[in-house]
Amino acid sequence: MDKLSILGLALAAGAIVGGQWLGGGNIASLLQVTAGLIVLGGTIGAVMLQNPLPTFIAGLKLTRWIVHPPRVDHAAGIRRIVDWAQIARREGILALENRIPTTERGFMRNGLQMLVDGFEPERIREALEVEIAAYEERHRAAARIWEAAGGYAPTLGILGAVLGLIHVMENLTDPSKLGGGIAVAFVATVYGVGAANLVLLPIANKLKVLIEAQVVHRELILDGLLGIALGENPKLIEARLGGYLA
Numbered sequence: 001m002d003k004l005s006i007l008g009l010a011l012a013a014g015a016i017v018g019g020q021w022l023g024g025g026n027i028a029s030l031l032q033v034t035a036g037l038i039v040l041g042g043t044i045g046a047v048m049l050q051n052p053l054p055t056f057i058a059g060l061k062l063t064r065w066i067v068h069p070p071r072v073d074h075a076a077g078i079r080r081i082v083d084w085a086q087i088a089r090r091e092g093i094l095a096l097e098n099r100i101p102t103t104e105r106g107f108m109r110n111g112l113q114m115l116v117d118g119f120e121p122e123r124i125r126e127a128l129e130v131e132i133a134a135y136e137e138r139h140r141a142a143a144r145i146w147e148a149a150g151g152y153a154p155t156l157g158i159l160g161a162v163l164g165l166i167h168v169m170e171n172l173t174d175p176s177k178l179g180g181g182i183a184v185a186f187v188a189t190v191y192g193v194g195a196a197n198l199v200l201l202p203i204a205n206k207l208k209v210l211i212e213a214q215v216v217h218r219e220l221i222l223d224g225l226l227g228i229a230l231g232e233n234p235k236l237i238e239a240r241l242g243g244y245l246a
Helices: 004-024 033-050 052-063 076-090 091-098 107-116 121-170 173-231 234-245
Strands: none
Touching: 033 121, 033 173, 052 107, 052 121, 076 091, 076 107, 076 173, 076 234, 091 107, 107 121, 107 173, 121 173, 173 234
């Protein structure tokens, strides 16, 4: 669990609520259902309109990475690659076939299978680079829905403010209704700007960092597999892959 994300979100919300309280304001005044409906509903609708359904769903699923990010252990990956390189050097590449069942499904197993099947190094590179590029583009497209939401939310906040002021203008003759309209106007702006800068854009940027880490790990595995395919010395492979740890 990524405790830093939870702490950051709690600190951001606490700063807003605490600032309102320390300034003598009423915390309940920040709770406006109308403003929330305008900003939240409008933002979700705009993002849904912008993206195809699979991308939208994938973006929602990526949210779990904020609390439970995928584990990336470059050091463990290097150790495994070096172990394979030593086996291949002593017994030949075909000796790695018994390592395939114990390798988790996905990128690493695909690469190991191609290595054992005797693919040329250049063909392995081409196939795995395509897989890396597809993985990166698919996940970045999903992460961009949060970036898009962060762009739309402030605008929807301004729209909510305008709607609130329209309500005020329509009821100038009834002072009892002015307060509600003004509250919606200002709180909608707070919701829009706050949601974008404290939640939506930080989520988008954190997802980009996590995706980049996954891409780098796959590039490390590709580099190591190519070293094995080319018959390089395991110590040379280990030294080169050590650069990824920096």
